[in-house]
Amino acid sequence: MPFNRYRYIALLSGFLWLSSVWAQTEEDLLIERLVELSAEDLAEDVDLSELQEQMEFYRNNPIDLNRTDGSEMQDLRFIPQLFIDNLIAHRERSGKFASVYELQAIEGLDVELLRMLTPYVTVVLPRSLANTGAKQLLNEGKHDLSVRYGRTLQQRRGYAIEDTSRSRYLGSPDQVLTRYRYHFGRDLRIALNMKKDAGEAFFSGAQRYGFDFYSGSVHIHDQGRLRDMVVGDYALQFGQGLAMWGGMSFGKSSSLQNLARQATGLRPYTSSSEVMFLRGAAATVALGRLAVTPFLSWRRLDGSVSYTAAGEAVVGTINQTGLHRTPTEVANRGALQQHVYGLNVQYRAGRLQVGTTTYHTGFDATVQPQDLLRNRYAFRGRSLWNTSLYYKHSWRGLHVFGETAHSIGSGFAFANGLIASLHPHLSLALHYRNYQRDYHSFFNQGLAEGSTAANERGFYSGLMYHPNRKIEWTAYADFFRFPWLRYRVDGPSHGVDLLTQFTYIWYKKANVSVRYRYRQRQENAALGLPEQTVAGVLRQQLRISGQYTLNAAWSLRSRLEYAQYQKEGVAAEMGWMMYQDVIYKPMGSRFSGNMRFALFGIPGYNSRIYAYENNVLYANSFSVYHNDGIRTYLNIRCRIARKMDIWFRYAAFMYRGIDQIGSGLDAITGSRRSDVNVLLRCQF
Known part of the structure; x- marks a missing residue:
């Protein structure tokens, strides 16, 4: 059934009327900021649970300012290296911290950084596992067990094939993740993950031992x-x-x-x-x-x-x-x-x-x-x-x-670089990289425009101007070159990545930002010539976003984004996306949640737009928007008991003018894709 503006307005009004929406924690906000800044450079199936788990762990087990060497603070991702170095130098010069409030005496700490950092640090007396008995480990240790289930409600083509001579999915469309954590302060941590992806067998066939993936570790720290x-x-x-x-x-x-x-x-x-x-x-x-x-x-x-x-x-x-x-x-x-x-x-x-x-x-x-x-x-x-x-x-x-x-x-x-504070309100960043085409490493993740740190030369320069606590302006320019051939690029190529972003903040009340990004690269021309030639590809994005706190329980978040894709010899693609989030966190209530309603009109995958999405615990993600339609999701959290919670999520894409979503074994007949996730968490 075709969409029209009245259906959009009716759906939007209905969602705004709902009062069961999920609240963002401080971890959610920080993770969202990190992901949104570099979403286009991450894999679409990137797992963000590790980052969320780290931040939650340090909130429940704060970093001891008198014991840290700085590595734990680096785990938090939002603390500048200059401040970490200043903190350690202050401790060496002035002696051990008596209180976290001494942080205010350290150079490089502004009000916003202090607000974000305070929940993750403390000053405590050290202890040793050598003086800890098994009874104490059992009685004082904390256990965390969660089970997450997910499924796409529509059937994909791979599950309908019964011919054993054809490629097909051997298991059910259910996704299951079981996660167990034990920690004794920050001294001892035990982790276990067991995962089954959609389409994988479970206690049958190649997975006769149950889950497809088992992962575990025992970590002893600072002894x-x-x-x-x-x-x-x-x-x-x-x-x-x-x-x-x-x-x-x-x-x-x-x-x-x-x-x-x-x-x-x-x-x-x-x-x-x-x-x-x-x-x-x-x-x-x-x-x-x-x-x-x-x-x-x-x-x-x-x-x-x-x-x-x-x-x-x-x-x-x-x-x-x-x-x-x-x-x-x-x-x-x-x-x-x-x-x-x-x-x-x-x-x-x-x-x-x-x-x-x-x-x-x-x-x-x-x-x-x-x-x-x-x-x-x-x-x-x-x-x-x-x-x-x-x-x-x-x-x-x-x-x-x-x-x-x-x-x-x-x-x-x-790779060499510097970050300099030219003035209390102005910072400069420079980075030069030269990765030779025959450099090899199976574990490299250096800063790069390509997928690995090889076959690339580039120079990055950036500025950040922060005249006061309300205004922040950031801009960078990255020029890069690929000396040898790459996938879909049959010749040496080059490009540029430019970004500028202006943010205005009403302290604890609202913020609005405007961001423009210009990316020019080269890839094989789509001209059908006997020999491949390299053509320029231009991608531009304009994003306006903001968040507003209505009161202690309610807040709103909005975005409007425009994207343009242009390749030599091919008609330009121009797409747009807008969404409205409503976030609700009543003090002391057993229920909390959030929801999103988004509209988008994007002609193809080349002009796709990325957007971060809240999910159930440890399942944060971001979706790729293309084609025309509606995107919506609803998250609800319910506290069943003091240390038991359940999360529920329903999300759907509703497209216009198509009769198939996806391709190959993942193809879904129709114009709608719906996903559900449920997570149960117990702490004891």
Whole structure:
């Protein structure tokens, strides 16, 4: 049935009338800000639960200002490195903190940063697990168990196929995630994840042991010289991410402080994502000014393995989806063994930090990518050594950082930058990168325009002007070049990324921001020529957004966004999207929630628009808007008992003028897609 303006108005009025909407926590607001700034540079299926879990953990177990070395503050993502360095220098100069209110004496702390930081820090007396008995661990430890269920209500094509000779989904459309956490303060943490994706079998077929993915870890923190130890699944973050960086990372954004990677070293891996982590054991030991981290990992990866006439195992592609739904995906599951071992040594003296990482990655099959021209410099073989040297230093409002990485036998990668406070109200950020086309690393997440830190040169410059607590203006320009061929780009190419954003804040009442982004890149022309030529691609976006607090319980959030896509020789695409959120958090009520109503008119995927969405606990996400129609969702949280909560979410896309959503096995007949999520959480 076609849509018209009266149906839009009626639906919008109905949603605004609802009073059961979910409230945003401080974590939600901070995560939303981080994600919205770099949403277009993240994968569409990015898992944000790790970030939300970290922030919730530090809120319930605040960082001790007298024990931290700064790495925990880097976990929070919103604290500038300059302030972290100033805090540690203040503690070394003036002695231990007696109260969190001493933070006000530290240079670089404004009112807004103090407000955000206060819930996550404390001053406590240290304790040791060596003096803790099993009874105390059981009685004082905190347990957190949650089970999340989700499903798309419409049937996808892959579930309707019964012919066993065809590709199809082998399991049900149900999604199930079971998550258990135990923590004894910040000294001992145990994590366990069990996940089944939609389409995967459950206690049958290839998944006869139940869930498709199991992940767990035991983490011991700050016990004398033993700074950290993790057994199980873990991630390592060193330097600027050129050689070793696991877990989540953010790219360019209007927040200049994210330009410098804030490496946290060794950390337990608690995300439900099935890629970019290590499995084994690692520990960080403090030896005076040195911190030494040996690590060892062994795990199986998905890949399409074949054999040569001589019987040698060869893998053409290492899969990164973690999905095992079809016969082909199941056949590739765990086909490749990966072992990693190495050492990181880090030296710290005051504000200066210097470190080096060396590690080896090996496989039980030869990696042999397709024989394509763009793959001429891709990694080939079974063994790879990586090494890097990195640094960072702060001095009088200037923070410099960088890393040089080398894949032994092939290329180098360089990154250097600075963030400078030119004036109390003006900051400058600069970053230069040069990633050679034959540089290889299976764990690199350096700042890049491309998908990996390889085959790229670029220079970034940004400014932030903050004349008072009400006004903030940010702008950056990033010029980049790809010296060699890339996917869908059969020639050297270049581009530019420009962004400017103005924000006006009424303290604790409202804010409004205007953002414009201009991105120009090159890719293969769509002209059907005998030989591929490279054509320019231009994408422009204009966004106006705001949030207004009505009272202690109600707040509103709105956005209007326009996007234009233009490729040489192809007609331009112009799309728009607008949404209205209503957020409700009554003090002391068992119920809370939020809802969104969005309208969009976007002619194609090239002019798509991204928008962050609230979801049930640990399931934050952002959707991709394209075509014409309506997007709506409703989240409700109910506190069943003092330590038991249930979340419910219903979300739907209702498109106009189409009779199929998606393609292939994911295709849905019709113009509507509806999803439900339910999460039950118990704490004891």
